[in-house]
Amino acid sequence: MIDSSDHDLMEDKKLLHKMGYAQELSRSMSRFSNFAISFSIICILSGGINSFAQAISSVGGAGAGIGWIVGCLLSGLFALAMAQIASAFPTAGGLYHWASILGNRFLGWITAWLNLLGLITVLGAINIGTAYFFAGTFGPALGFTGTDWQVVGFVAVITGAQALFNHLGIRVTAMLTDASGYIIFATTAVLILACLWFAPALDISRLWTFTNYSGEAGGDVFPRSENIGYLFLLCLLLPVYTITGYDASAHTSEETVRAAHSVPRSIVSAVLWSSLIGWLMICAITLAIPDMDAAAAQGWGMFFATMDAILPAGLKNVIFFFILIAQFLCGLATVTSASRMLFAFSRDDGVPGASRALARVSPRYRTPVAAIWTAAVLCVLYVLLALSIKVGETSIYVIVVNSTLVFLFLSFTVPLVAGMFAYGTAKWPTPGPWSLGAGLYRLVTLGAILGMAVILFIAVAPPNERVLWVVLGFVALAVVLWLAVENRRFKGPPMGAEIARRQALIAEAERAVGEGA
Numbered sequence: 001m002i003d004s005s006d007h008d009l010m011e012d013k014k015l016l017h018k019m020g021y022a023q024e025l026s027r028s029m030s031r032f033s034n035f036a037i038s039f040s041i042i043c044i045l046s047g048g049i050n051s052f053a054q055a056i057s058s059v060g061g062a063g064a065g066i067g068w069i070v071g072c073l074l075s076g077l078f079a080l081a082m083a084q085i086a087s088a089f090p091t092a093g094g095l096y097h098w099a100s101i102l103g104n105r106f107l108g109w110i111t112a113w114l115n116l117l118g119l120i121t122v123l124g125a126i127n128i129g130t131a132y133f134f135a136g137t138f139g140p141a142l143g144f145t146g147t148d149w150q151v152v153g154f155v156a157v158i159t160g161a162q163a164l165f166n167h168l169g170i171r172v173t174a175m176l177t178d179a180s181g182y183i184i185f186a187t188t189a190v191l192i193l194a195c196l197w198f199a200p201a202l203d204i205s206r207l208w209t210f211t212n213y214s215g216e217a218g219g220d221v222f223p224r225s226e227n228i229g230y231l232f233l234l235c236l237l238l239p240v241y242t243i244t245g246y247d248a249s250a251h252t253s254e255e256t257v258r259a260a261h262s263v264p265r266s267i268v269s270a271v272l273w274s275s276l277i278g279w280l281m282i283c284a285i286t287l288a289i290p291d292m293d294a295a296a297a298q299g300w301g302m303f304f305a306t307m308d309a310i311l312p313a314g315l316k317n318v319i320f321f322f323i324l325i326a327q328f329l330c331g332l333a334t335v336t337s338a339s340r341m342l343f344a345f346s347r348d349d350g351v352p353g354a355s356r357a358l359a360r361v362s363p364r365y366r367t368p369v370a371a372i373w374t375a376a377v378l379c380v381l382y383v384l385l386a387l388s389i390k391v392g393e394t395s396i397y398v399i400v401v402n403s404t405l406v407f408l409f410l411s412f413t414v415p416l417v418a419g420m421f422a423y424g425t426a427k428w429p430t431p432g433p434w435s436l437g438a439g440l441y442r443l444v445t446l447g448a449i450l451g452m453a454v455i456l457f458i459a460v461a462p463p464n465e466r467v468l469w470v471v472l473g474f475v476a477l478a479v480v481l482w483l484a485v486e487n488r489r490f491k492g493p494p495m496g497a498e499i500a501r502r503q504a505l506i507a508e509a510e511r512a513v514g515e516g517a
Contacts, residue, residue: 008258012090016254019091020494020502021347022509025340026170026366029255031262033174036181037252038270041245041337043126043330044278045184045191045323047238050129051401052303054238055282056289056296057218059228063235064286065207071239072275074455077448078409079246079271081416083264084441086250087432090259093344094250095415097493102427103418105492110478111414112345115247117474118408119338122245123379124386125401126334127155130327136304137320148387156380162332163376166339169365170255173336180329187322188281194319195288198310202287211292219299223462233458240455241401242278244408246270248337251344264434338375343368348493352485363513402467405459410471413452420445 013023029037055063091097095115100108131154135146144150166173196202214231215224222234249266253259289295290309295302307316345351346358354374362369386403420442422428436444460468494502 005257012257012259015090015260017503017506018499019089019097020499020506021091021254022506023254023515024361024366024509024513025092025254025368027255027257028171029174029252030257031266032181033178034249034252034256034259034262035266035269036177037174037333037336038246038249038266039184039274040177040180040326040329040333041122041126041248042243042270042274043180043184043245043326044242044274044281045187045326046126046129046330047242048278048281049303049323050133050327051238051241052282052285053219053221053300054241055235056286056292056302057213057221057299058231058235060209060211060213060292060296061206061286062208062210063232063238064282067232067235068239068275068279068282071236072243072271072279074236074240074448074451075243075246076271076275077444077451078412078416079267080436081419081441081445081448082247082250082412083267083434084431084436085415085419086253086267087260087264087434088428088430090250090253090256090263090432091344092251092254092340093342094253095247095411096341096345096350098415099418100492101495102415102422105490106482106487107414107418108492109350109482109486109490111411112341112350113474113478114407114414115341115411116338116345118404118411119334119341120375120378120382121404121407123159123331123334123338123375124155124382125241125404126327126331127158127379128383130158130324130331131155132300133320133324133327136301137317137324152380152383152387155383158328158331159335159376159379162328162335163372165332166335166372167362167365167367167369169367170252170336173332176329177333177336180326180333183322183326183329185277187319187326188277191319191323192280192284194311194315195284198312199288200290200310204287206286206292207283211296213296216297217293218296219302221299230461233454234461236454237401237405237458238282239275239278240409240458241405243271243274244404245334245337247412248333251337251340254340260432261434264432335372335375335379338379339368339372342371342375346371348491350490352489361513366513402459402464403470405455406467406471407474409452409455413449416445416448420449 009027012027016023055067085098086094089098089101096108096112099111128151131151132146135144165176210228212228214222225231246267249263253263256262285306288310289306295306298305342358346355349355351358357370358374360370424438
């Protein structure tokens with residue numbers, strides 16, 4: 001007699017075979033673990049804290065009370081649209097696969113590179129943010145003050161540790177990201193209660209009060225402007241950057257039991273809970289600020305200044321310690337996501353000259369070891385690049401965050417556009433088991449596409465105009481490479497008769513990693 005868990009694993013494998021791929025990765029993640037990996041990457045204790053100044057140094061308290069809600073709604077549209085596609089096509093490297101099947105080879109190829117760039121840059125942003133957080137908490141006692149080269153060294157060390165945990169298997173990673181979920185919930189709850197309890201006063205009206213803190217008044221986080229509407233859009237950088245990374249649930253589809261059911265629910269749940277709890281946290285921190293004018297003038301240091309001013313030293317250090325742990329595990333989950341994307345793209349020969357190595361799965365650990373360490377090395381190299389192109393007083397963190405937003409959300413948008421046109425056609429005749437319905441799905445996707453225009457605008461707004469040239473340069477280079485080389489070389493994911501021809505290779509690949517028949 002076959003129990004339900006064995007039946008689920010067999011059905012997952014059959015579905016994967018139908019898409020032309022072998023079950024090489026270890027399918028052992030539960031629905032909660034799949035949720036936890038996206039929840040860990042979103043990590044409101046990382047982006048929500050390290051980018052906190054972006055809310056206040058634009059329009060004051062309204063940036064937290066109102067801006068967070070608007071930004072989360074934008075991310076929510078992307079999450080709902082992605083969940084619909086993820087249910088129908090549950091594979092590692094989902095975005096690349098979706099764009100290829102629902103669009104064409106070129107859309108799949110450029111989505112893969114956009115997503116890889118986004119994942120590498122978001123890993124850099126997370127770990128740089130962790131370095132700055134360490135410099136603002138425990139670092140000074142150890143001689144770590146957050147200079148550029150100290151940050152690069154710190155990023156190299158923790159990225160290596162994150163890669164090592166990923167190397168050791170998805171069970172180790174899932175155990176740590178499961179723990180991360182609980183740590184985020186518990187630490188955020190304590191932080192909220194502590195802020196409200198020790199706040200000198202609670203002026204709720206702060207949360208809808210617009211105050212122009214641009215320029216020097218806001219610590220020069222944003223350049224001076226008298227346009228409140230423009231400044232409000234800039235405050236959306238906080239929630240839009242924080243509430244991202246939920247594509248991790250899709251990237252680990254091949255390691256998740258009942259992926260077609262679990263993955264879409266995990267994507268939506270991770271965004272919903274992060275948005276709600278993150279809003280309570282951001283509001284509590286804003287209400288706890290003793291003097292809004294003085295805090296805004298401190299710019300990026302306003303969170304630390306607030307905690308120093310209101311919290312007892314012992315409680316503050318305990319909270320900071322667990323925030324630091326959550327931020328480290330956030331980066332660890334991002335290594336998982338980036339490596340699975342690189343693995344999935346490489347097994348379809350997407351990386352010239354390196355695909356065979358990057359697509360190899362360790363029989364012992366059932367992980368794409370080469371892809372894991374490559375993603376880690378690329379992260380460190382990107383941070384070095386960000387250091388070398390630093391302009392004026394613009395920090396590495398700001399440069400990396402804005403690059404992340406553009407590349408990551410563009411990689412989300414391409415398959416969503418393809419899916420909107422393909423839905424109900426021969427390319428996508430029926431939805432997966434999780435579905436919004438045709439009308440609502442198209443409406444949500446249209447909203448996400450319009451949201452991309454807002455995200456692109458705020459990511460390249462002054463003083464980050466050069467990000468636009470980076471994006472245009474990448475697109476131009478990609479088009480040239482596609483027309484000159486990749487259009488003839490790259491075949492994309494298996495389709496039609498190619499899937500049938502792969503069955504012998506699938507069986508051989510599964511035997512090589514010890515996967516039962």
